Amino acid sequence: MQQWAQQAAVPPVHVRREGRSQDLWEAALTLFAERGYRGTTTRDLARELGMRAPSLYNHMRSKQEVLRDIMFTTMERALEAQREALEGTDAAAEQLRRVSEAHARLVIRHRREVLITHREVPSLGEEDRAVISGKQRKYVRVLRAIIERGLAAGRFDVESPLVAAFAVLEMLNGLEKWYRETGRHSEDDVVRQYGDFALGIARTKESRRGSVTGI
Amino acid sequence: MQQWAQQAAVPPVHVRREGRSQDLWEAALTLFAERGYRGTTTRDLARELGMRAPSLYNHMRSKQEVLRDIMFTTMERALEAQREALEGTDAAAEQLRRVSEAHARLVIRHRREVLITHREVPSLGEEDRAVISGKQRKYVRVLRAIIERGLAAGRFDVESPLVAAFAVLEMLNGLEKWYRETGRHSEDDVVRQYGDFALGIARTKESRRGSVTGI
DNA sequence: CCTACCGATCGGTAGG
DNA sequence: CCTACCGATCGGTAGG
Structure with a gap:
């Protein structure tokens, strides 16, 4: 051999x-x-x-195995980045910013992986799809918990923490669709802006109907 | 025959x-x-x-033609909804809210169409892909213009209107990933929340670093 | 609307 | 790493 x-x-x-x-x-x-x-x-x-x-x-071993490895690795990376970002602070607003920035950075640095992971779910077998979906739900749960705590502490103002969590997550994931390393937008600039956006979504008191048109 | x-x-x-x-x-x-x-x-x-x-x-005529029809129809619907939403007001904040709400409603009502349109771009031939990409760019351009005007008028506060436009758009498109008509979240509720989120993204002055931790 | 069928292509194996 | 090859499946056509 x-x-x-x-x-x-x-x-x-x-x-x-x-x-x-x-x-x-x-x-x-x-x-x-x-x-x-x-x-x-x-x-x-x-x-x-x-x-x-x-x-x-x-x-x-097979083409299918390569896809599964890519998707599993990507979700594990995301969950790990999320865990790391949560360390060192208990303030919900700061946690949301750190988690959002970490996620934005991951999407930018692993654009193809994130794109594949979100688009190719139907290409997985049933078992693998269930595992990936489970990891995705876990990711959202952490995000929702942060928003719930910020809401309870009076730092955030949203109607539904879960809906806000999805909005933040999909906004961040959307980076996979347009970000290219052209130099027009540096990684740090975009990451910071997306951190701002995430807090803008969670702290929407000021932009509610009435106050907006009444400014 | x-x-x-x-x-x-x-x-x-x-x-x-x-x-x-x-x-x-x-x-x-x-x-x-x-x-x-x-x-x-x-x-x-x-x-x-x-x-x-x-x-x-x-x-x-072919399976490919069905896909193309779905994607073309969906992009045309989105552009039309955008045009309609812009009528009747010149205020940037109100325009952003109306356009965002209209888009959120479209995603909810045509979830499968939107999902297919965003996921199946690689399944199109080169020519069709170019047409769809052109329509998507057109959609973003309108969104960016609204944000630019609001920024010039002092109503919004973002670093890059284009980056903000992408963030708003992908947040709205993200609805396709999680929204189900379960009754847990009514269409109107979700639409209104997403309108708030869009304005939260555009009006980020209050959530910038420093002011956040300083609240 | 059907049956019969086809050329092309696919992921993967055998065997060296 | 290769050549030879295979069973399965695909989108689509012919012809009624």
């Missing part, structure tokens, strides 16, 4: 990929993001690596 | 569909939204209508 005949191990979430395995990961991110998972063939992936389709199977 | 052998005419954007043509439209919306365009086969569509795949071609 030669060395290229070894099956690549399933990489845990935070393991660094190397060589061809890393190249495949990169090619999959780019092609899945551009053409969609089902619009990307194993031949497309292979061509990107300068090899033939069957050779891919020395680096992956 | 029998009556069912006639080719269905390509339906203009606002023509009312009838009978089987309407059934096909409905089935396509549901299946494309749930499984994705490429995850839906002509056999799936046919089964939904109680017929065999080849019979579909009495009601459509």
